[in-house]
Amino acid sequence: MKINGQTALITGASSGIGYELARCFAQDGYNLVLVSRNTDRLNEIANEFTQQYGLGKVTVVGADLAQPDAPQRVYNEMNNQGIRVNVLVNDAGFGEYGMFATETDLQKELSMIQTNVTALVHLTKLFLRDMTTRNEGKILMLASVASVLPNPLMAVYGATKAFILSFSEALRNELKDTDITVTALMPGATNTDFFNRAGADGTVAHKQAMKTDAADVARDGYEALMSGKDKVVSGMMNKAQVAMSRVMPDPFITANVRKQMARPSNGNGQHEKEGKKQMATTGSLVGAVLILGIVALAYYNKARYTDFKLSDLHL
Amino acid sequence: MNGKTALITGASSGFGREFAKLFAQDGYNLVLVARQQEVLQQLSDELTQAHGINATVLAKDLAQPDAADQIYLECQQQGIQVDVLVNDAGLSEYGKFVESDLRKELDTIQVNVTSLVYLTKLFLRDMVARNEGKILQLGSTLSLIPTPLMAVYGATKAFVLSFTEALQNELNDTNVTLTILMPGAADTDFFNKAGAEDTKVYQDTKLSKPEDVARDGYEGLMSGVPRVVSGFKNKVQAVGAGMLPGSLMAAAMRDLMEPYDPDAERKKKITQYTIAGVVAAGVLTWLALGRNRRSDWN
Ligand SMILES: NC(=O)c1ccc[n+]([C@@H]2O[C@H](COP(=O)([O-])OP(=O)(O)OC[C@H]3O[C@@H](n4cnc5c(N)ncnc54)[C@H](OP(=O)(O)O)[C@@H]3O)[C@@H](O)[C@H]2O)c1
Ligand SMILES: NC(=O)c1ccc[n+]([C@@H]2O[C@H](COP(=O)([O-])OP(=O)(O)OC[C@H]3O[C@@H](n4cnc5c(N)ncnc54)[C@H](OP(=O)(O)O)[C@@H]3O)[C@@H](O)[C@H]2O)c1
Numbered sequence: 090m091k092i093n094g095q096t097a098l099i100t101g102a103s104s105g106i107g108y109e110l111a112r113c114f115a116q117d118g119y120n121l122v123l124v125s126r127n128t129d130r131l132n133e134i135a136n137e138f139t140q141q142y143g144l145g146k147v148t149v150v151g152a153d154l155a156q157p158d159a160p161q162r163v164y165n166e167m168n169n170q171g172i173r174v175n176v177l178v179n180d181a182g183f184g185e186y187g188m189f190a191t192e193t194d195l196q197k198e199l200s201m202i203q204t205n206v207t208a209l210v211h212l213t214k215l216f217l218r219d220m221t222t223r224n225e226g227k228i229l230m231l232a233s234v235a236s237v238l239p240n241p242l243m244a245v246y247g248a249t250k251a252f253i254l255s256f257s258e259a260l261r262n263e264l265k266d267t268d269i270t271v272t273a274l275m276p277g278a279t280n281t282d283f284f285n286r287a288g289a290d291g292t293v294a295h296k297q298a299m300k301t302d303a304a305d306v307a308r309d310g311y312e313a314l315m316s317g318k319d320k321v322v323s324g325m326m327n328k329a330q331v332a333m334s335r336v337m338p339d340p341f342i343t344a345n346v347r348k349q350m351a352r353p354s355n356g357n358g359q360h361e362k363e364g365k366k367q368m369a370t371t372g373s374l375v376g377a378v379l380i381l382g383i384v385a386l387a388y389y390n391k392a393r394y395t396d397f398k399l400s401d402l403h404l
Numbered sequence: 405m406n407g408k409t410a411l412i413t414g415a416s417s418g419f420g421r422e423f424a425k426l427f428a429q430d431g432y433n434l435v436l437v438a439r440q441q442e443v444l445q446q447l448s449d450e451l452t453q454a455h456g457i458n459a460t461v462l463a464k465d466l467a468q469p470d471a472a473d474q475i476y477l478e479c480q481q482q483g484i485q486v487d488v489l490v491n492d493a494g495l496s497e498y499g500k501f502v503e504s505d506l507r508k509e510l511d512t513i514q515v516n517v518t519s520l521v522y523l524t525k526l527f528l529r530d531m532v533a534r535n536e537g538k539i540l541q542l543g544s545t546l547s548l549i550p551t552p553l554m555a556v557y558g559a560t561k562a563f564v565l566s567f568t569e570a571l572q573n574e575l576n577d578t579n580v581t582l583t584i585l586m587p588g589a590a591d592t593d594f595f596n597k598a599g600a601e602d603t604k605v606y607q608d609t610k611l612s613k614p615e616d617v618a619r620d621g622y623e624g625l626m627s628g629v630p631r632v633v634s635g636f637k638n639k640v641q642a643v644g645a646g647m648l649p650g651s652l653m654a655a656a657m658r659d660l661m662e663p664y665d666p667d668a669e670r671k672k673k674i675t676q677y678t679i680a681g682v683v684a685a686g687v688l689t690w691l692a693l694g695r696n697r698r699s700d701w702n
Contacts, residue, residue: 153419189571190528190575200526210510210556236566241574248517248564251515251562252560257550259554259657261554319627344573346598
């Protein structure tokens with residue numbers, strides 16, 4: 090059994106993808122810092138991992154990342170306890186479902202921006218500074234396929250994820266001459282508490298989510314993080330959808346996401362059928378561009394390894 | 405006078421100031437929002453006199469969490485119905501993220517993202533209830549391009565684009581339209597305030613004129629176009645950015661965001677011309693030799 094002495098701090102470790110990511114680290118003998126609001130649950134998880142894997146030390150930090158001072162408090166807590174964070178996982182996040190103009194809750198959306206965007210930037214700033222001093226460290230950002238697909242009925246949520254991807258890619262470029270890597274994990278709909286908490290239960294996307302295990306998504310993210318990749322889209326269909334977004338006009342992409350966000354209501358036969366139809370349309374659409382997607386990905390992989398400079402264009 | 409009212413944030417400078425003029429020319433009443441009260445008051449006096457419109461000045465700091473709420477309340481108290489909302493106020497901070505000023509970046513998020521969402525929520529609700537209204541959001545070509553050395557700013561503009569496109573879809577069945585204006589680098593106070601006045605993009609590329617950009621945005625807004633990329637070069641860039649991988653775009657943008665070094669640029673150009681010259685000379689020589697040889701054979 091391996092104990093590696095390194096510490097990973099994971100926000101949103103109490104549930105879903107964050108919980109499964111924490112498990113990946115626990116299995117590899119990392120010390121853990123588990124951050125979220127629900128400290129009861131975090132303590133349970135700490136016990137579970139200690140019993141199951143018994144390798145590293147597990148520290149629980151209760152924090153509501155919708156509070157502006159939370160990132161600084163988490164950081165101070167690490168300093169007080171003399172914990173050096175080698176890996177930062179910015180996973181905590183949530184959504185809010187409904188029509189922005191008439192249905193969604195503004196307070197929840199403001200908290201969402203604070204948690205998904207502001208706290209993520211703030212935590213990254215604090216821990217990245219120390220990583221830079223040591224020239225060592227890894228950061229995982231929870232983006233989403235929604236980072237590249239505008240998300241009707243979750244307009245603010247999708248935009249927070251677009252923020253995260255842009256930020257991660259810019260940061261990665263800034264750090265290219267260091268030993269610090271930034272990785273963006275882009276899951277599609279995944280079977281976690283996310284949809285319930287967002288009030289998006291019963292949507293087509295929620296039904297799709299049932300088929301994707303948080304553990305698999307976490308594994309993809311963990312491996313990409315460990316090998317220092319810039320980003321990883323988890324799942325074949327999601328890869329295709331992301332590739333498609335590069336070549337299709339935005340209104341078309343957006344309308345397609347809208348269908349996935351719809352709620353085939355009341356189990357009423359008619360609606361069920363419609364839901365199925367929507368899924369089939371989405372499915373065949375995605376299928377039709379699958380080849381295109383593979384080509385795009387192949388191109389992308391090639392492009393990643395060429396050191397591109399703007400001056401090349403001037404020639 | 406057309407009896408309608410446009411609320412413009414960031415009206416004290418740059419694009420926002422130009423928008424105020426355009427609306428006033430078309431007879432709109434104005435609500436002018438920014439921090440610099442005197443500058444707004446001057447503009448207000450100017451425009452009310454020149455065009456016989458009404459203007460209200462609201463000096464607010466949109467980096468404050470309650471600013472959007474206050475703006476909405478004051479409009480209500482003064483009985484002002486906002487028919488057009490222009491979310492223009494914005495700022496940036498320049499530098500490597502690990503060194504840049506956190507406070508300024510948090511303000512950037514609050515102004516460019518949070519207050520924009522907040523104002524959109526409050527005024528859009530009423531617009532949808534009346535089934536009429538127009539909103540202009542200030543994106544940027546950087547909405548599509550991860551931006552090293554302005555990592556947070558670029559991300560705020562990516563947010564604005566995604567948010568706006570999602571809302572455009574949600575509002576499909578209404579008469580309310582949302583337009584996003586995506587300018588490239590323009591000659592406003594923006595780069596100075598960001599501490600980015602020495603960058604290559606500011607020093608060594610052709611900057612758009614704020615009045616041209618505002619005109620494009622205004623026309624797009626009035627005709628309810630979803631997306632306006634101002635300027636031909638920027639249109640080309642936007643099409644490319646949509647299709648190219650983020651890492652590639654980030655690398656290209658990094659080059660433009662580096663400090664401008666005229667000597668290095670000159671050397672780079674000399675090298676490029678030299679290489680081009682050598683290649684051309686080589687090709688010519690080869691052609692000439694080929695000819696000669698052929699003539700030998702004849
Ligand atoms: N599920 C999906 O389909 C999907 C797809 C793409 C991306 N993602 C992203 O994946 C990440 C994890 O989501 P999930 O699917 O695993 O959802 P989840 O099961 O609901 O877990 C969300 C986690 O975030 C934490 N969190 C939420 N608000 C918080 C706050 N104010 N302060 C501190 N922690 C907070 C929660 O902890 P507490 O409640 O204990 O505070 C919980 O641990 C999110 O960033 C989400 O956007 C999810
Ligand atoms: N210039 C460019 O190259 C460029 C390119 C693409 C997009 N944009 C976007 O265009 C918009 C306008 O920028 P600009 O180029 O016209 O820059 P600018 O000349 O610097 O004007 C910025 C405006 O925003 C206001 N503002 C800034 N912080 C504020 C705060 N905390 N509270 C209230 N108002 C605030 C300023 O007013 P006070 O200082 O009086 O508060 C000013 O009126 C921004 O959203 C910017 O991101 C600019």
